[in-house]
Amino acid sequence: MVIGDLLEAVALGVVEGLTEFIPVSSTGHLLLLGHFIGFESNGKTFEVLVQLGSILAIMLVYFHRLFAMARDIRTDPAVQRFALGVLVAFLPAVVVGALAHGFIKNVLFDPWIVCLSLITGGLVLIMVDNVKLSPRLHDATQFPLRTCLIIGLCQCVAMIPGVSRSGATIVGAMLNGADKRAATEFSFFLAMPTMAAAFAYDLLKNYKNLDANDGLLITVGFIAAFLSGLLVVRSLLVFVARHGLGVFAWWRIIVGTAGLAGLMVFG
Numbered sequence: 001m002v003i004g005d006l007l008e009a010v011a012l013g014v015v016e017g018l019t020e021f022i023p024v025s026s027t028g029h030l031l032l033l034g035h036f037i038g039f040e041s042n043g044k045t046f047e048v049l050v051q052l053g054s055i056l057a058i059m060l061v062y063f064h065r066l067f068a069m070a071r072d073i074r075t076d077p078a079v080q081r082f083a084l085g086v087l088v089a090f091l092p093a094v095v096v097g098a099l100a101h102g103f104i105k106n107v108l109f110d111p112w113i114v115c116l117s118l119i120t121g122g123l124v125l126i127m128v129d130n131v132k133l134s135p136r137l138h139d140a141t142q143f144p145l146r147t148c149l150i151i152g153l154c155q156c157v158a159m160i161p162g163v164s165r166s167g168a169t170i171v172g173a174m175l176n177g178a179d180k181r182a183a184t185e186f187s188f189f190l191a192m193p194t195m196a197a198a199f200a201y202d203l204l205k206n207y208k209n210l211d212a213n214d215g216l217l218i219t220v221g222f223i224a225a226f227l228s229g230l231l232v233v234r235s236l237l238v239f240v241a242r243h244g245l246g247v248f249a250w251w252r253i254i255v256g257t258a259g260l261a262g263l264m265v266f267g
Contacts, residue, residue, distance in 0.1 A: 117162025
């Protein structure tokens with residue numbers, strides 16, 4: 001273990017926290033950055049397990065609402081219905097993730113795929129941001145179950161690195177009648193069980209291959225992701241509601257294009 005490894009873990013953790021909840025693909029950014037700085041983790045576990053920091057960041061920001069929901073879920077039909085909606089949106093990713101875990105990690109975790117997905121997703125965001133939609137859903141806790149299921153199916157597409165979990169769910173929600181703020185907030189809530197499940201499943205699959213150095217790097221990355229994730233979660237709802245998705249779309253296209261150029265030149 002050298003200082004350089006720890007600094008790389010910090011950098012990757014910061015990138016994870018800054019990109020997890022915005023529609024630019026945190027996994028795609030981690031894979032690209034890791035590729036070009038020469039960072040390697042056993043079984044690509046770092047890229048998944050470091051997400052724990054982002055999970056805790058969003059849970060901290062939403063602590064009071066989560067606590068109130070947990071307290072009222074036995075007696076409040078509205079809370080029960082919202083919990084069911086999140087569950088409906090979450091289940092498709094459970095099925096697809098469990099069935100395709102090996103294919104995703106061994107085949108799709110590829111920098112070329114990441115770059116192409118970043119560019120394609122950026123073009124989709126530009127199209128969606130410029131379509132004149134007529135939102136009818138303004139409260140993330142009141143989405144119809146059909147809308148929740150569609151959002152969940154969209155989330156499955158984001159298992160391709162570079163697509164972006166938040167981008168897929170936000171776009172899916174907007175195209176089904178949600179305004180930008182409600183779509184983003186539902187994406188936040190859906191992120192909690194989805195990322196927690198991905199963390200637990202990947203840890204279960206790979207914990208025997210991890211050593212003390214891996215644990216230290218993951219812990220350092222987790223702390224960096226937690227702190228940077230707090231900054232994003234606290235400001236993203238307001239930003240998206242005011243400015244839309246255009247800036248994220250162009251960022252994706254720039255990063256994806258730069259990544260392709262880097263791969264062609266440096267390999």
